[in-house]
Amino acid sequence: MLEVRDLHAQYGDSRVLFGIDLSVPTRGGVALLGRNGAGKSTLMKSLLDAGPQSRGEVMLNGQPLAGLPTEARARMGLALVPEDRRIFTTLTVRQNLELAWHAAGKDRPRMQVAEAVALFPMLATLLDRLGYQLSGGQQQLVAVARGLMASPRLLMLDEPAEGLAPKVAHDLAREVHAARDKLGLTVLVAEQSIAYARQCTEYVYLLDSGALVFSGDWAAFDANPELKTRYLAV
Numbered sequence: 001m002l003e004v005r006d007l008h009a010q011y012g013d014s015r016v017l018f019g020i021d022l023s024v025p026t027r028g029g030v031a032l033l034g035r036n037g038a039g040k041s042t043l044m045k046s047l048l049d050a051g052p053q054s055r056g057e058v059m060l061n062g063q064p065l066a067g068l069p070t071e072a073r074a075r076m077g078l079a080l081v082p083e084d085r086r087i088f089t090t091l092t093v094r095q096n097l098e099l100a101w102h103a104a105g106k107d108r109p110r111m112q113v114a115e116a117v118a119l120f121p122m123l124a125t126l127l128d129r130l131g132y133q134l135s136g137g138q139q140q141l142v143a144v145a146r147g148l149m150a151s152p153r154l155l156m157l158d159e160p161a162e163g164l165a166p167k168v169a170h171d172l173a174r175e176v177h178a179a180r181d182k183l184g185l186t187v188l189v190a191e192q193s194i195a196y197a198r199q200c201t202e203y204v205y206l207l208d209s210g211a212l213v214f215s216g217d218w219a220a221f222d223a224n225p226e227l228k229t230r231y232l233a234v
């Protein structure tokens with residue numbers, strides 16, 4: 001579904017990504033691991049052309065994205081749930097969800113709020129709550145649901161488990177996995193938390209200082225315990 005070849009990215013003169021090659025198969029779940037500052041967010045933002053300057057080849061379902069602005073990429077089915085979640089604190093959860101329709105234009109099919117609730121039943125009791133009244137886990141759930149409102153094909157989650165208690169993160173990862181199966185979604189998950197990433201993906205890319213240092217399935221990742229200590233330990 002997504003093919004990335006020789007992707008470089010920078011902010012002004014500061015170079016962050018150095019020739020990334022990466023593939024995400026249709027309906028697959030791919031984890032992008034790496035410690036703080038490794039370049040995970042920069043990679044995701046580059047795929048959407050939202051922030052860093054980048055060069056290299058990015059293809060979505062065989063279509064090159066070069067030269068297309070963020071809105072066009074969103075209309076083609078790319079969605080990003082950012083690390084800071086960006087829930088509108090003075091709007092209700094329902095309004096937060098509905099706002100996501102506008103972001104992707106009118107071409108893409110829309111998920112109705114009732115469908116989002118069917119997918120994530122916990123949302124039912126939250127719809128009339130204001131953003132600031134939500135816990136961190138509830139905010140993340142709303143952010144994921146909002147990411148799905150324009151029916152993306154590829155959902156990118158940037159550090160979804162950050163700041164969440166392990167049990168809350170675990171439940172959320174389970175919800176994401178179930179949503180993946182029900183919607184036939186493809187997901188790319190940037191994480192420092194191996195436990196979370198493992199629950200909703202099958203394949204792993206490990207990023208360090210803007211370059212890939214490992215790619216393989218979880219069994220191959222586990223067979224190299226030094227990867228954890230060398231590239232992920234804090």
Ligand SMILES: Nc1ncnc2c1ncn2[C@@H]1O[C@H](COP(=O)(O)OP(=O)(O)OP(=O)(O)O)[C@@H](O)[C@H]1O
Binds near residue numbers: 016034036037040083
């Ligand atoms: N807007 C920006 N302007 C300049 N440098 C930036 C900007 N955003 C990120 N960087 C730098 O790019 C590098 C990679 O950051 P990035 O946010 O992509 O890493 P990350 O792996 O997502 O880690 P984190 O968990 O901190 O988000 C870091 O050195 C960071 O300081």
